[in-house]
Amino acid sequence: MIKLYDTGVYLVNGREIIEDSGDAHVALLSKVGREMTKEQARQGTMAYSILEQHNISGSMDKLRIKFDALASHDITYVGIIQTARASGLEKFPVPYVLTNCHNSLCAVGGTINEDDHMFALSAAKKYGGIYVPAHLAVIHQYMREMMSRCGSMILGSDSHTRYGALGTIAIGEGGGELAKQILNRTYDLKRPEVVAVYLTGTPKKGVGPQDIALSIIGTVFKNGYVNNKIMEFVGDGIEGLSVEYRNGIDVMTTETTCLSSIWCTDEKVKDYFSAHGRPEAYEKLDPAEVAYYDGLIYVDLSKIKPMIALPFHPSNTYTIEELNANPMDILKHVEQEAIQLLDNPHIKLDLTSKVRNGSIYVEQGIVAGCAGGTYDNIVDVADIMSGYSTGNDTFSMSVYPSSQPTYINLVRNGAIEKLMNAGVIIRSAFCGPCFGAGDVPANKGLSIRHTTRNFPNREGSVPSNGQIASVALMDARSIAATAINGGRLTSATEIDVEYTKPAYQFSSEVYRKRVYNGFGKADRSIELSLGPNIADWPTFPALTEHLLLKVVSFLTDPVTTTDELIPSGETSSYRSNPLRLAEFTLSRKDPSYVGKAKVVYHYEKMRREANNPADACEDLREIYRSIAQIEGKSSITPQEIGIGSTIYANKPGDGSAREQAASSQKVLGGWANIAREYATKRYRSNLINWGMLPFILESALNFKNGDYIYIPNIREAIESEKATIKAYVIGDTIQAMELILGDLTADERQILLKGCLINYYREDHA
Template sequence: MKVFDHGVCWENGDLKKTSDTDTIKSGRKKTMSYKILNNHNKSKDETHLKLKFDYLTSHDITYVNIIQTARASGLKRFSIPYVLTNCHNSLNATGGTINEDDHVFALSAAKKYGGICVPAHQAVIHQYMREEMAGGGKMILGSDSHTRYGALGTMAIGEGGGELVKQLLGYTYDIDYPEVVAVVLRGKPKDFVGPMDVALTIIKEVFENKFVKNSIMEFIGDGIDNLSVEFRNGIDVMSTETTCLSTIWQTDDKVKKYLEDHGRKDDYLYMEPEEKAYYDRALEINLDEIKPMIAVPFHPSNVYSIEEFKENTEDIIQLIEKNAKEIYSSSNLEINLKKSINERGQLEVDQAVVAGCAGGSFENIAAVRDILNGKFVGSKGLTMSVYPASQPIYLDLVNKGIVSDLMKSGVTMRSAFCGPCFGAGDVPQNGGFSIRHTTRNFPNREGSKPSEGQLSYVALMDSKSIAATVVNEGVLSSAESLDFSFEEREHIYDNSSYKARVFNGFGKEDPSSELILGPNIKDWPEFQPLKRDLLVKIASFITDDVTTTDELIPSGETSSYRSNPFKLAEFTLSRKDPGYVERAKKIAETLNNKESQDFIELLEKLDFFEKNVSIKYDIDFKSLTYGSGIYANRPGDGSAREQAASSQRVLGGVANFALDYATKRYRSNLINWGIIPFIVKEIPEMNIGDYVYVPDILKAIKNNKKSIEAYIISNKVKRIILGVGNLTEVEKEILKKGSLINYYNDN
């Protein structure tokens, strides 16, 4: 892989360094990205974009909150096509009726407001959008971080629910014009290499150095011709793990045929960059050189070639254990992955899964069948599950005999379901090692509950090498180690199941239709507007390099409570800092209980502060916003789930402090819920229980002040300089009003 950490132009099918001002200015408008963004920009300013999307999409652990927020903000109808899928809580795994109640709510909302409702088990969210909605030159916004349809010519972005609410109410998605990074693909991958291998190779290169953070990755080059559309989709969906904003790919006759086969030939648009298109940075990848890869626990960027892993198994396992001990240092967990190494020094896995928007494609599953080819999963403890990403895929797999062949090999066939990606399906046993063609392997996912002594290890691999591992009786293996051949098959798309089940009410809203609210579906509490000054008591202090949204609000069984803000909030930081919730609750109750020890302590701290600063501040509770805050070095990697922010707000959270925010979407989520996203230049000298006083915060936000003077109050008073980064005018107003809901109600 070649890395170009400087501006380049695309000339005659090659990258050339340039610093010429005129070339750069004209070249920015010659990318595919510019054309799509410009066509969707409602602002006359090309540097500060105000985007309107063509479609929206959500699934059943995000759409309830979004619709409830929009309702509270004055929603009358869905003004653009909004697809509601039921693919995350479709197993009703918690017991009781609450998951199915959400699905019934979705259908009632689609009828009332004019939406599109995809029933449970029909499709995972992103496969439905690929098959039925995505097309050339479009933009799609989804409340799931893996909203990526670039290979079909659609620029798709995953965001928190607040950004979808804005679109539903006719407002825009406001961002500064992003940097665009070229990803040039050359050559052709070997038969034993799959899309996950290419994706992990890219993630390994760019994640740690933030090479594409908040940028658009534009895939170009003659190597694209050598990839099927499904192969491209498999790379594209994993681009989320690079922390890029979105992707777009050049299109060709293969994309044209894909859309024609899906009954949407008019959605095809030929796309490629113009000559001398300018890119801020670039990668050039030789697909011939890609090897089968593995992302070991606990991040998709923790990547080795499988060959390297097999040659250094004990050393790498030791590193994983070391990492686990650091992550779970406060938990009494047994960490012993060495037990999975056999007497020949080989790692033996316990579980294999191919699933979801990354693994569940027709080609991936057909490849598993061809590699197994009559071999058996066996009865010694290894399990294997396969989840086709949609009913149309499943139907074709049945028609071609692939399902029966897999079942005869001992593979368990599942329905379209996203659960394995976040810990609600095929959870491995405690201490088990699972290899998965899914999207993520973060800490505290896939069933890990450190506070209850439960820990699972998940590694990401391509379906081909997963099948090879199963053939080798669970010994971790690369598909390169086997002699096999693939049958030539053409995927036949038949959407009869969609026609039979999907409700499409767009443009046919019925205001008289009633929403059906199950007992777990609750409205949002009221959020108070921001006052003149801010006083924050630190309720959690986290110094990990990155804090994922899974750690801020766990996935798995908590997903069932995302339609109930109060119940869900009880899980906030539960697997990272179990004491946070009670601390935050006590802070929220302080001003309401003036006899409490907490209130007495607060008065003592304020008195101590006033005696130890040279400037006298008029601290008045009537003009003071008081609440809890957390510090984390780089919070927000991973999921788009807005509940990582809203749960803090429900508990009285008013601020985050960070060196940086891992993703734009998490920072946006904080703002939309009235939580101020402070930035500090270095890890501050503060601890849990310390206070941060920020005088004149309202004025600082109004004036977009770059340096905000504040004070840490502990056993001494320390001056600290805070920032909030660039805020749009709308973001300023949202923070001042105290939440997106308040902002819309006041407008």
């Protein structure tokens, strides 16, 4: 059972909830014996305390945060380091962990992926970083084991950067924000609201962390209850959960669109750090005697049932029980939703064919990554599957331990043997199944996965090639229960099993022998290893006085994910080459986008070369005549007006932190996005860091795909801190409109004016 409070709440002694009603102050006075303002109580959250310790602005309303450590993987670190190099990088000022858990399949794209790994090793030596070789650990498991610390803050270039259960506020952001930290700058934001997640009760046998997480996501995602807020986990239910169980819930908070998370810590967390050889990393964390929260999610763990998130979002949740009771109606409904989402008449999602004799049968089970591949999950899976078989038909199953130390312990206690004897394939530490680069199902296959996401094509299919497969998210225990039933969808609460719960014994030896730890030992004489696919960023112009935007893509989905803006999977190997990667922009959502954007970019290039773009385009001559009419002139000089492309989307940026969703548009000449709202702070930050204007449209739509939008005096508007910008739609007629930039920090304004973060820091460094 999950309940959302309609008001803010006061939490007294971490247990008693007082709703923020008219007489709340009276109840507070009787409980604590003193008057207290709401602002004083806000300062009682764990989040406030940690943010205050890391804020250097002097104001808790406008934060400027410096993090204790950074983390990136091999899809993101090349671009980040290249950005920082172009901006004057000398050495890494804090521990920066470069893991290799995404582009680990080094046969894909020839030498490309391993070239990136060698780049990272050379960068770790040159600038003083920490290099974790491929297959050794997924990014978040390594950060949990070796870098988390109670009361600390970590910034990662992966959206699932979450270590709240270990007392660390961790935030997933685009690469530009990490580049800022590397260059000794700050992470700037308004003080986020904090929402309590009050856990009580004990989960039923067979209910795992993914079940709890999906229940919460299904309740809060669509209504935006925690959007860009910090989720603070409190309550008596925490003490009954193992640390890895907590980690499994915590990492999935990303799918609520919250900013970050933090949990109360206890003796179990203390034991976790001691077992990992870092007892000094522990500190008891609790809210103050009185803490005020901007909302509260009340979760009775004993009432949670095994869950499934059907395609194509982690919030598309049902209990397995209700799905099995009414499979045809529910699956038909998902198929109908997919028609609009996929927007491809040649592709039809077929889930109802999975129903045979009233039961749902799936083709694949995967337990992997930072969410599924933890020790506790895998030993429970081994207990369920001990003595059983996955069968020798279409159903297959793979398990990916999240780190080599985890793998070693699973070998020691016999869990790996149980799994292999049951027919399970054991893989190395690799994030591939989370983004479509490992264990791709057959066309029209349905895979059940304890991973992080089930967005379209995250399993690796390519609809433009006539392929479609899909993923449903489930907990590892129910996946194992399904496996021993030959792929028949089964809840873990339906089976009889004795969970052995063998103690975990961490071994750091493999890390001592393979991880390169160069923090504090930068050697500028080291040459970077630059493979043939590793390319520098192209040059980007500063923002012009006036701007002419052509709308080259018009997306009307309720939410547009970063996977749709720049696909995962087959594009991953090209993320070190901005020009090659840009060719994939919107390829699954709007295949015509790249060609249209290139035409507009050609016009801008002509303008910069002092040619007249109108010479190449009759339509543009008409646009200039319209602009002259708007300005009340007889004519205008084309060189006065920058030309760029833009996209419209209702709510872009849900999902991954990958900055390439913005930078690829920029490489193709993009100069703005126009949206009703942005799904995440990190996507809006990515736009700004790449010099893309993050416009909000609140009024009625009065433009369409192919229209031009003229924005006079845009540079002056940003310099004078105007939040609302006057613009003109030049389509069949000329229509005035207002675009909103919203709050921008002083640094963000300068980044937009300079044209991108690289330009801003390069000029500052010079």
